[in-house]
Amino acid sequence: MLHDVFALPSGKTLDICLSIQTAILEHKLAPGLKLSEDEVGEIYGVSRTVVRAALQALAHSSLVTIRKNRGAFVAKPTMREAHEVFQARALIEPAVARLAADAITPADLDLLKAHLAAEHAALDSGDMSKALVLSGGFHTAIADIADHRVFTGMVRSLISRSSLIIALYSKRSDTACESHSHGALMDAFADNDAVAAEEIQKSHIIDLHSGLDLREKESDPKSLSQALGLAV
Amino acid sequence: MLHDVFALPSGKTLDICLSIQTAILEHKLAPGLKLSEDEVGEIYGVSRTVVRAALQALAHSSLVTIRKNRGAFVAKPTMREAHEVFQARALIEPAVARLAADAITPADLDLLKAHLAAEHAALDSGDMSKALVLSGGFHTAIADIADHRVFTGMVRSLISRSSLIIALYSKRSDTACESHSHGALMDAFADNDAVAAEEIQKSHIIDLHSGLDLREKESDPKSLSQALGLAV
DNA sequence: CAATTCCAATATGTATACAATTTTTAATCA
DNA sequence: TGATTAAAAATTGTATACATATTGGAATTG
CATH class of the missing domain: 1.10.10.10 (Winged helix-like DNA-binding domain superfamily/Winged helix DNA-binding domain)
Structure with missing residues (x-):
């Protein structure tokens, strides 16, 4: 994975x-x-x-x-690196989501659904670290669906770094990834709505970014x- | 460098x-x-x-x-990788050019001018491999000016890979980087015109991409x- | 003669030994 | 006591030796 x-x-x-x-x-x-x-x-x-x-x-x-x-x-x-990582994600991941929405198959959709369910389950059971990993996995899964190796490599790297960043700078542990955005993305994918997927992903990343604590x-x-x- | x-x-x-x-x-x-x-x-x-x-x-x-x-x-x-690399460049480098246009200083401008001059000199003297390296160096120099480490790392990597791709797939050795685009970029930078810089860079990358030859x-x-x- | 099998040669994967550097500890001196 | 210095311990940097896998070719076989 x-x-x-x-x-x-x-x-x-x-x-x-x-x-x-x-x-x-x-x-x-x-x-x-x-x-x-x-x-x-x-x-x-x-x-x-x-x-x-x-x-x-x-x-x-x-x-x-x-x-x-x-x-x-x-x-x-560093805080600077944290910002840069999320700026990069805000540029790249929406583009990747757009590609994914065009390329997604029913099988992919099921896989994403399972992912989302696992994420919910982890959140409900209070296993935050697991939920965080799964949340990142959702993003990399989208990159996999986009089937663009260069972008996928970049996204994987950025997601990994984000995990570290969240460990250091998240305001609250729950800020990890509100599943709401992920659910909205699912809908866009189900409709093959590339424009919506791109838009939602962009907002989502910006939300994550602003969810960081600015204090050193x-x-x-x-x-x-x-x-x-x-x-x- | x-x-x-x-x-x-x-x-x-x-x-x-x-x-x-x-x-x-x-x-x-x-x-x-x-x-x-x-x-x-x-x-x-x-x-x-x-x-x-x-x-x-x-x-x-x-x-x-x-x-x-x-x-x-x-x-x-592979040819696929070649396309992906240039697709990534078409997304990232315009954004980087925009950042650079906002951040550029007179000293940076002089440095870019020197770069461009060296590129011209290499082209005139027929030293294509040197010209190609300098041409890549122009792009990484822009990333350096943007002063965004994450983007800079990505751009450096993509430029390196592009050099390999050009070795394999360029139609002609001169296709490397027509200095015209670089000159136009310089003008935008001189005016601190971020929008223009972004636009020119995007066109430039697309030109480079379409300059590739499909034959193995x-x-x-x-x-x-x-x-x-x-x-x- | 072509195809196959086996063995030798070659190259990479891994462990260990030694060298150089940094960190810790102890000792000395003001 | 506190700071400075020097020796000792520990850790990384590098080289070498051995284990394992691949490659190429000779010998064998059909």
């Missing part, structure tokens, strides 16, 4: 990529967390060689940041004095 | 990335050419470890294709060490 962001690395490497990616997307690995090569290798039972390849692949999809001689960390997008979050204090933060 | 497509790998790795990328962009390495790890390592005097990292990075930017247990090859975009091309890869030897 969420492959191919990477340029298909060798078997073991890909497994580790997907595993770490999933963990990041489910917010099980917090932004900024150090991903030590030895530690990761120990966990998966492989050598550092494989781990390095996986971490590099994740770095290319902007989920991990690698600092020279210092190691890999779960990416921690406190980055983990570097020094102790800053942590105590009294004498400024 | 053409960095940052990669997630900044370690020193040696980056050198090799840039060297191979340059060679590919200058059409010194033909699409489909095998990039043997031993051979590349021999040429640059490094171990396969470093070469693998470089090749993986290049694979992530779609300049190289890695086939499991089979090795790395200079990417050979044949190519005979030259010796690897010979091609790279010149680039180093």
Whole structure:
């Protein structure tokens, strides 16, 4: 479901990529967390060689940041990056939705419906991280239907980064993706209404964007004095 | 000038990335050419470890294709991929041009003028591969001016891939980038006319797209060490 | 002679060992 | 005590060795 962001690395490497990616997307690995090569290798039972390849692949999809001689960390997008990612989504995803509306088949529609149902179920059961992943999956599913590899790659990457951004900057956990917009999109798709799909998707992305909290979050204090933060 | 497509790998790795990328962009390495790890390592005097990292990075930017247990090859975009890349460019680059027109400074303008002059000089001297690289550089320079990292990354990647596509599918070598469009863009930038810049850029990309030839091309890869030897 | 099978040669996948860098800890001195 | 410095520990960068998979060709067979 969420492959191919990477340029298909060798078997073991890909497994580790997907595993770490999933963990990041489910917010099980917090932004900024150090991903030590030895530690990761120990966990998966492989050598550092494989781990390095996986971490590099994740770095290319902007989920991990690698600092020279210092190691890999779960990416921690800045506010600026957050805005840029959603600006890019606001440009690209409406165009993709338009393509999808023209190309969609009844089978695709059923798949989207199932997706939406799973999303609702997760929301109802209060499993927010799962709901968030599914919400992103809805967007990538649309890209898959559009069947445009270049756009799909871009959308997948942007969705991944959005997950990280939402972890850091969402006002409330529920802001993830109000299913209302997704439902409206479904209707447009059912009618093969490309113009409506494009319009709805654009509004939806803009809503998501404005649902972000503009205040800079406190980055983990570097020094102790800053942590105590009294004498400024 | 053409960095940052990669997630900044370690020193040696980056050198090799840039060297191979340059060679590919200058059409010194033909699409489909095998990039043997031993051979590349021999040429640059490094171990396969470093070469693998470089090749993986290049694979992530779609300049190289890695086939499991089979090795790395200079990417050979399909006709479909060619169309998709230019469709993506037609969507993204006009938006970027619009941003650039709003943000451009006199210093930026001078830089673009110099770029354009160099492009003309290369064309006049008949150095087509250089002209092609400079032509791509003009587009990435615009992205840099727009100062939007996410879009810039996308544009860089698309421009790189376009170079490969042009190597395979351009009708004639001169089709690369008629400087006329670039000149018209310059005027719009000079006037800070964002709407015009967007419009001109869109037309320009569409022209480039329709300048592609639909026939599959044949190519005979030259010796690897010979091609790279010149680039180093 | 063509097709097939098997083995050798070659290349990539992975693990491990060593080198270089950074971070931590301890010790020294003002 | 606090700051500075130096040694030690830990981590990443790189090279090499071994394991595994692919490729090419010789020998065999029909």
